[in-house]
Amino acid sequence: MADISYNFAGIKTPNPFWLASAPPTDKEYNVVRAFEAGWGGVVWKTLGEDPPVVNVSSRYGAVNLNGQRMMGLNNIELITDRPLDVNLEEITRVKKDWPDRAMVVSLMVPCEEGPWQKILGRVAETGADGVELNFGCPHGMSERGMGAAVGQVPEYVQMVTEWCKKHTDMPVIVKLTPNITDIRTSARAAVNGGADAVSLINTINSIVNIDLDIMAPTPTVDGKGAHGGYCGPAVKPIALNMVAEIARDPDCNGIAMSGIGGISNWRDAAEFISLGCGTVQVCTAAMHRGFKIVDDMKTGLANWMDAKGYKTLDDFRGLASANVTDWNQLNMNYDIKARINQDLCIKCGLCHIACEDTSHQAIAAARVAGDRRYEVVDQECVGCNLCMHVCPVDNCITMERVDEGKPYMNWNQDPRNPHRTAAE
Amino acid sequence: MSNWAGERKMGDIAGIAAGRLSVDELSKNFDDMYPALDSKTAGIEASRCYFCYDAPCMEACPTGIDIPNFIRKIQTGNYRGSALDILTENIMGGACARVCPTEILCEEACVRTAQEDRPVTIGRLQRFSTDWLMETGEQPFERAAPTGKTVAVVGAGPAGLAAAHRLSMLGHEVEVCEARQKAGGLNEYGIAAYKVPHDFAQQEVDFILGLGGITVHYGQALGQEVTLAGLRDRYDAVFLGLGLGAVRALGLADEQVEGVYNAVDYIAALRQSDTKADIPVGRKVVVIGGGNTAVDIAVQTKRLGAEDVTLVYRRGADAMSATPHEQHYAQTNGVKIKHWAKPASLQVAGGVVTGVGFEYTELDPDGRLIGTGETFTLEANMVFKAIGQVFIPDPVTESAACLELAEGRIAVGDGGATSIPGVFAGGDCVSGGEDLTVAAVQDGKLAAHAINDYLANR
């Protein structure tokens, strides 16, 4: 059986599955239930200065797709709304009762050295394994000069990280906001500030939908709404890209990463790990179905690793980031064409209409003795994959390589490129 | 119109009684065969539709409804648009959604049938949208400017009503002669009760007539109160949607005895009863036939509380005109189906049927059906004839205006044109049809357009 335990920036965890800082980690009661269910660790819901914040009523909005609930979730909640002492006391007790689990505490205080120094001292007393700096929350806190307001200014990220490294021995994880043009600038700032790890992504600025009757965004608080933070399966592609950007940025120095964003099952987790993450964090999937989902995550990951012959997470961690490259490094000589398996084809015509109306007119629609027949026109097919994606039958349309192994040639070398740099 | 011959003596015959089940049980048994979808389940089912290009389902619908389009509109919550897509092609979209044998029409052709043997449930989705619109009470169609022409329609069944509706939309005045006291044809008098419960047929008639421009004259039978020659004189054109009037006979001795009935007459009486508690039914019922009518009478007598219902068909299951889905439905309702036997004699005691003698059948080397000589007997308090209906040509073959027939029904060309100019026909009464509600609606619609062209070119 594969070993899925991990040492993440000095924090030991029996498995890579952590609950992200959010309602599931807001209290002892929830966290104990999570540990009973088998989660490897938690990032405790973000602590701030007393008096605690006050939340509004009506807090979440959701994107449902074709009857599937919560493809995306957004929220307008703030950090913990419970007193600091209560949280610290519970953290102490849970860590004592569950010594083998990772206990990371998320923090957000005003952008001054004093408050950070003070709260770090208090957290250290709990026996927690590390801290996560919440520079990501996109709503409510940013208007108060915290959260994303810090995360969007690389100088602040670096400065606060430096303060924290100065005032604690605990590993410092910097949680990054995706609400920024180039994620690498804030990741580099964290690296330069001495961070032990980054975690990403926090939620994305969003309005999930407009209630057309009352003409206001949802969630609606007495007729008005505010932008919230978007998360859930819909954000995974954005998170994966940001993780990959950091993984292959030399200036980020191979910093440890905890992947977050739309992770719902072991396969999602394996994808983040393959891009270099050491742990992953989950929020929406747990809020949707409860803590039991971790069982599939652990066994699914281990079974897959066994099948592939990976004994530890490091055996496959980062393998995919090596294959993430820039467009101009792709092989211009690689050529594929769509192939339709006529035995599997159910004649829905979607490949034809997609290609006909919106692409290259490369799938002909015909009737043979009254029966529909869809066939690829090789000369027109550019190998874009659209038909393969629209086809409702698995493996009915596949892409076949037809370049007969021509040598590698990227765009910089391509004679068709007027600005090519390499000799022909 | 022949009445159900048994109505007079019912109570007197041993083994036949009304009210075998409680009113509650009966109302459950004759409630909707399939419950309506709510907006959530409809949305989920709609999302199973791939929105096919050149959709095979559409080609398989006799009325050519744009199925992918109406289904997509359910998914987006554009219910009104969805209902109009349906009703524009098929004004009886509500009835068809309930009665169409979709398993041999749109749903058989659905690509998901090929993919996973589980089609998009097009009929149920169609019902969702049409119900939605009809519940709003809206009359979504408008009539074109008056043409000054008046068209006579004979028969207010699916064919006649569809023709009347489209003719009125095109700006013509329509006068309908209907022999019965209610419109709807077999939707009102023939279709199984659990397919169109809660007086749906009349609601749909009201919806159709709500367009305006259509006047129905009840109790006006062609060949009696009115004649084809008379209608030709008085109106600019005539459409005939007469349906089938007579039932085939078994050709046995004693066929007129008590206990032996026509399935369609019995169903008509059953359909007109509100509670079904007043409909007498035998303990032991034998049904002879292999079509939808046979299945319908078998299931309905079972649901009235008959103990044993046996459907006997002279050939194998494949040859039955009831679809496999319907045969299966009969069986899950506790109907026993026996194949390869034909009725040979009726057993009668005191003027009342007590059983049916059957002879086993087989195919001879030339593929002809023959008796084997072996026999068996089924006890029966009620025997139903469901071996097909026939067209009564008399009203359209009077010497003053005599239509050509083909295969015993009215011969028609494109758009339902008959041998007499200005006289059109459609539905069950014409030859070459499918004997389905949806086909009758299509005939009526196409004939309306043909009549419109005919009137324009005159």
Ligand SMILES: Cc1cc2nc3c(=O)[nH]c(=O)nc-3n(C[C@H](O)[C@H](O)[C@H](O)COP(=O)(O)OP(=O)(O)OC[C@H]3O[C@@H](n4cnc5c(N)ncnc54)[C@H](O)[C@@H]3O)c2cc1C
């Ligand atoms: C028992 C039974 C069950 C069926 N079940 C189904 C089913 O589940 N699904 C399906 O698609 N189809 C079914 N059918 C077939 C379907 O009902 C018919 O195909 C359809 O009703 C034909 O419509 P129509 O307008 O041609 O005739 P009809 O519905 O028969 O209407 C004819 C109308 O003309 C009137 N009329 C007749 N003669 C005269 C006259 N001389 N003068 C004036 N008016 C006259 C009648 O009273 C009637 O109103 C069933 C048929 C039967 C008998």
Ligand SMILES: Cc1cc2nc3c(=O)[nH]c(=O)nc-3n(C[C@H](O)[C@H](O)[C@H](O)COP(=O)(O)O)c2cc1C
């Ligand atoms: C209701 C809610 C509250 C959240 N609160 C916090 C928070 O206090 N601190 C924080 O760092 N992230 C917070 N997050 C963000 C999550 O930790 C996580 O980064 C994000 O939801 C993406 O992960 P997911 O797609 O698995 O949900 C919150 C998310 C939700 C849904």
Ligand code: SF4
């Ligand atoms: S999309 Fe797939 S199933 Fe549909 S017609 Fe094309 S090849 Fe056939």
Ligand code: SF4
């Ligand atoms: S009318 Fe009948 S055949 Fe046509 S789509 Fe509706 S249910 Fe299917």
Ligand code: SF4
């Ligand atoms: S064939 Fe089936 S999936 Fe395709 S459009 Fe028709 S209902 Fe939808």
